[in-house]
Amino acid sequence: MKKAIFSTEISLLRRTIQRLLRRKANTNLTKILYKTHPADVALLMRGFGGVEQKNIFNLCPSFSHKAKVLEELDETLIENMLLDESSTNISKMFLYLDTNDQAAIISMFSEEKQKEILEKIEAEDLEDIEEIMAYPDDSAGSVMTKETFTLNQNTTIKESIKQLQAVPENDKIFYVYVLDDQEKLVGVISLRSLVTSHNAQRLKDIMITDIHAATSETDQEEVAKTVAQYNYLALPVVNSQNKFLGIVTIDDVVDIIREEASEDFLQMAGVGKDRDILLKSPLENARSRAPWIFASLIGGICAAAIIGYFNHLLQEMIVLASFIPVIIGIGGNIGTQSSTIIVRGLATGRVDVGNTLPLITKEIIVGGILGTIYGILVGVASEFITGTELENLGMVIGLSIACSMTIATAVGASVPLILKKLNFDPAISTGPFVTTAIDILGVALYFIIASLILI
Amino acid sequence: MKKAIFSTEISLLRRTIQRLLRRKANTNLTKILYKTHPADVALLMRGFGGVEQKNIFNLCPSFSHKAKVLEELDETLIENMLLDESSTNISKMFLYLDTNDQAAIISMFSEEKQKEILEKIEAEDLEDIEEIMAYPDDSAGSVMTKETFTLNQNTTIKESIKQLQAVPENDKIFYVYVLDDQEKLVGVISLRSLVTSHNAQRLKDIMITDIHAATSETDQEEVAKTVAQYNYLALPVVNSQNKFLGIVTIDDVVDIIREEASEDFLQMAGVGKDRDILLKSPLENARSRAPWIFASLIGGICAAAIIGYFNHLLQEMIVLASFIPVIIGIGGNIGTQSSTIIVRGLATGRVDVGNTLPLITKEIIVGGILGTIYGILVGVASEFITGTELENLGMVIGLSIACSMTIATAVGASVPLILKKLNFDPAISTGPFVTTAIDILGVALYFIIASLILI
Numbered sequence: 001m002k003k004a005i006f007s008t009e010i011s012l013l014r015r016t017i018q019r020l021l022r023r024k025a026n027t028n029l030t031k032i033l034y035k036t037h038p039a040d041v042a043l044l045m046r047g048f049g050g051v052e053q054k055n056i057f058n059l060c061p062s063f064s065h066k067a068k069v070l071e072e073l074d075e076t077l078i079e080n081m082l083l084d085e086s087s088t089n090i091s092k093m094f095l096y097l098d099t100n101d102q103a104a105i106i107s108m109f110s111e112e113k114q115k116e117i118l119e120k121i122e123a124e125d126l127e128d129i130e131e132i133m134a135y136p137d138d139s140a141g142s143v144m145t146k147e148t149f150t151l152n153q154n155t156t157i158k159e160s161i162k163q164l165q166a167v168p169e170n171d172k173i174f175y176v177y178v179l180d181d182q183e184k185l186v187g188v189i190s191l192r193s194l195v196t197s198h199n200a201q202r203l204k205d206i207m208i209t210d211i212h213a214a215t216s217e218t219d220q221e222e223v224a225k226t227v228a229q230y231n232y233l234a235l236p237v238v239n240s241q242n243k244f245l246g247i248v249t250i251d252d253v254v255d256i257i258r259e260e261a262s263e264d265f266l267q268m269a270g271v272g273k274d275r276d277i278l279l280k281s282p283l284e285n286a287r288s289r290a291p292w293i294f295a296s297l298i299g300g301i302c303a304a305a306i307i308g309y310f311n312h313l314l315q316e317m318i319v320l321a322s323f324i325p326v327i328i329g330i331g332g333n334i335g336t337q338s339s340t341i342i343v344r345g346l347a348t349g350r351v352d353v354g355n356t357l358p359l360i361t362k363e364i365i366v367g368g369i370l371g372t373i374y375g376i377l378v379g380v381a382s383e384f385i386t387g388t389e390l391e392n393l394g395m396v397i398g399l400s401i402a403c404s405m406t407i408a409t410a411v412g413a414s415v416p417l418i419l420k421k422l423n424f425d426p427a428i429s430t431g432p433f434v435t436t437a438i439d440i441l442g443v444a445l446y447f448i449i450a451s452l453i454l455i
Numbered sequence: 456m457k458k459a460i461f462s463t464e465i466s467l468l469r470r471t472i473q474r475l476l477r478r479k480a481n482t483n484l485t486k487i488l489y490k491t492h493p494a495d496v497a498l499l500m501r502g503f504g505g506v507e508q509k510n511i512f513n514l515c516p517s518f519s520h521k522a523k524v525l526e527e528l529d530e531t532l533i534e535n536m537l538l539d540e541s542s543t544n545i546s547k548m549f550l551y552l553d554t555n556d557q558a559a560i561i562s563m564f565s566e567e568k569q570k571e572i573l574e575k576i577e578a579e580d581l582e583d584i585e586e587i588m589a590y591p592d593d594s595a596g597s598v599m600t601k602e603t604f605t606l607n608q609n610t611t612i613k614e615s616i617k618q619l620q621a622v623p624e625n626d627k628i629f630y631v632y633v634l635d636d637q638e639k640l641v642g643v644i645s646l647r648s649l650v651t652s653h654n655a656q657r658l659k660d661i662m663i664t665d666i667h668a669a670t671s672e673t674d675q676e677e678v679a680k681t682v683a684q685y686n687y688l689a690l691p692v693v694n695s696q697n698k699f700l701g702i703v704t705i706d707d708v709v710d711i712i713r714e715e716a717s718e719d720f721l722q723m724a725g726v727g728k729d730r731d732i733l734l735k736s737p738l739e740n741a742r743s744r745a746p747w748i749f750a751s752l753i754g755g756i757c758a759a760a761i762i763g764y765f766n767h768l769l770q771e772m773i774v775l776a777s778f779i780p781v782i783i784g785i786g787g788n789i790g791t792q793s794s795t796i797i798v799r800g801l802a803t804g805r806v807d808v809g810n811t812l813p814l815i816t817k818e819i820i821v822g823g824i825l826g827t828i829y830g831i832l833v834g835v836a837s838e839f840i841t842g843t844e845l846e847n848l849g850m851v852i853g854l855s856i857a858c859s860m861t862i863a864t865a866v867g868a869s870v871p872l873i874l875k876k877l878n879f880d881p882a883i884s885t886g887p888f889v890t891t892a893i894d895i896l897g898v899a900l901y902f903i904i905a906s907l908i909l910i
Binding site: 011014037039040043046047072161164165173174191192194195196227228229230231233250251253254255257258261262264265266268269270271277278282283285286289290292293294296297299300301303304305307308311314315318319321322323324325326327328329330332333334336337340341343344345348349350351352354355359362365366369370373374377378381382385386405431432435436439443 | 466469492494495498501502527529616619620628629646647649650651682683684685686688705706708709710712713716717719720721723724725726732733737738740741744745747748749751752754755756758759760762763766769770773774776777778779780781782783784785787788789791792795796798799800803804805806807809810814817820821824825828829832833836837840841860886887890891894898
């Protein structure tokens with residue numbers, strides 16, 4: 001555990017590296033990189049351009065240091081760093097990486113390069129890597145580590161401790177997983193109870209047998225929820241015959257939770273789900289953001305067609321146009337609030353899809369309350385702004401706001417729930433979808449109410 | 456470790472409990488609750504009404520079971536459950552809780568009740584609780600646990616293991632924290648190296664001395680970032696004299712990360728930062744959501760005033776009104792995308808506040824690219840929708856969309872960065888603020904461009 005640096009100290013280091021890079025002071029750079037925690041090197045690299053990133057990576061003092069930087073690096077950067085690295089060098093870095101990290105990195109390459117690298121990996125690791133690569137993306141199998149500590153249930157405590165001393169230092173040993181003769185998972189023992197038990201006892205006498213495990217196909221989000229829910233340090237992964245495959249550790253769960261939250265944030269705004277979007281070029285950015293902007297464009301054209309349809313009304317009462325933004329804006333905002341609350345509730349397990357009616361009802365009540373208050377406010381304000389040239393204008397606007405807000409909460413709350421029930425990700429572009437729906441519904445409502453009251 | 460239940464099995468259990476509650480089959484209920492993991496009881500309770508929640512809590516078979524349910528329960532529910540519980544009963548549950556959980560719960564009560572409960576707590580715990588309660592909200596001190604395992608640096612390995620065996624089973628012992636004679640933190644040792652070292656060695660010979668620690672004032676978000684960044688299992692907390700105070704464990708960090716993500720989600724939508732919002736009444740909901748809806752109302756009225764100002768123009772070219780929604784809608788959506796990317800980048804440490812210009816520039820380029828494409832699209836589409844009664848209308852609309860989208864990305868990217876620089880939470884209501892700003896700017900731009908080109 002090297003001395004790590006708090007984020008406030010990172011920028012000082014960044015400036016130093018920047019200066020040294022400019023001066024091409026490679027010896028000094030290597031010295032600094034040697035003293036810097038690999039996680040900090042990874043963090044620092046994000047702030048530099050592509051050429052400088054490659055320079056920093058190349059100057060890391062050893063294959064093991066490079067491997068540890070890779071462990072912490074974003075996917076996009078890993079790809080760039082290893083693109084023109086020989087497969088011999090890559091396989092040397094791999095010696096210092098967990099098999100699941102190796103599998104994740106190999107999957108980034110073309111099939112040809114994958115083969116090249118796999119050929120250079122030792123037989124023992126190879127099997128594990130190919131196993132992990134075969135599991136679906138984001139499954140427990142794809143994120144588990146095979147580097148665990150398992151023992152047969154008939155091992156004595158004394159022998160267990162001896163064996164524990166023989167394995168290389170590895171932070172990830174929290175529990176001893178106990179297997180039967182068929183390698184099936186039958187129990188688990190904490191390191192602490194191992195240390196505090198009698199030497200002659202066998203593992204099967206002291207192990208906990210009531211274990212919670214994931215299968216290799218379990219979604220990583222489900223794994224993370226389980227670990228968080230029960231405060232586990234690791235969750236064992238088994239196959240359908242209960243054969244022990246590996247474990248998902250809590251430090252990986254921390255990453256999964258952060259990643260899933262980031263994905264939800266980005267998806268809700270209709271940005272796609274690529275967490276590396278900040279590292280992508282403007283053109284790649286534009287490409288992944290375009291589809292949902294297009295959807296809001298289609299919605300806008302529909303709204304234009306609706307307003308066009310009420311042309312005659314607008315012609316007579318031009319002042320109606322002034323209040324279009326407030327009616328759709330306020331509806332869009334309260335609708336987004338509703339969908340945000342539901343999307344987040346679904347992600348954290350606070351919303352139960354089996355019982356959605358009370359949720360939607362509550363949102364509609366909130367919409368009704370705020371709609372009434374703000375409807376009256378804007379209704380009265382509109383009379384002042386426009387003078388009193390038009391009788392009942394205030395009422396039209398107030399009523400439209402109340403309706404638009406109430407409908408917005410209904411739409412905002414329903415959309416993610418419906419997506420979830422249809423087995424889609426409830427976060428997918430909920431934001432643009434809801435605001436666009438309110439653009440259309442709000443405008444239609446407004447002009448219908450206006451024609452009913454004013455004509 | 457009781458057999459825990461996957462979330463898909465929770466709803467089955469919920470229905471059973473529902474049925475038993477209706478039948479008032481209390482003996483059966485207690486039996487079921489006894490067999491259910493307390494974390495699952497907490498999860499289940501969320502789906503019930505207030506009276507049923509209280510019933511379930513009361514039927515939990517023991518003070519220790521109740522304590523473990525409290526540990527997992529949302530703040531709002533804890534308050535409701537303990538409201539009419541006697542302070543004697545509360546202090547009995549407290550026997551099974553960490554001091555930091557006790558401190559958190561006591562802080563929820565009125566000063567009078569706090570005193571009552573504190574009087575019933577044993578002197579040893581009392582000191583710890585009062586210490587934790589004195590630290591600011593969301594600081595490392597307020598979330599740390601005092602239940603750790605510390606030893607003097609001169610202790611031998613043999614003696615250390617003996618002492619370890621003497622403390623009650625506690626999952627949270629990951630490391631042994633090594634102190635000097637002044638109780639200052641001087642080193643750390645993993646349980647594993649303790650087990651694998653020679654009996655006669657002293658802790659100071661084998662401990663790691665290069666330690667990363669937080670102070671009691673460090674923000675919990677910073678603690679979480681550090682633990683996540685370096686894959687720690689716990690972070691020690693010291694005072695300004697390096698005296699050891701306690702540790703923040705990774706399972707608490709998992710909760711912090713989830714909480715902070717939830718707060719960011721809610722804050723971005725302008726819903727406040729109360730994670731328990733789903734458990735609150737519609738009226739409480741309306742109250743915390745009202746302020747930012749009000750802001751978007753003020754924005755809407757400004758937009759109305761601007762449109763009113765261009766009344767003469769609109770009168771002549773009524774068709775202009777039709778395209779108000781698309782111009783502000785598409786701008787609002789791309790602006791929200793930009794601010795979401797930045798807010799999330801700031802939360803995960805991917806955005807460096809020291810170097811914001813390239814970020815904003817990139818967003819503006821994205822806005823320019825998509826603005827040009829969609830400007831042309833809508834410009835051409837508008838000519839078809841409206842017929843060709845107005846020369847240059849397509850150009851006005853296309854240009855307005857391009858400008859509105861470009862400005863929206865600039866505003867969307869800048870707002871969270873400025874908030875962060877001013878030391879505010881960058882997520883605070885970025886969503887409503889950005890869309891409202893685009894409502895005003897978009898409308899103003901549109902009519903200025905229209906008057907320049909069409910008159």
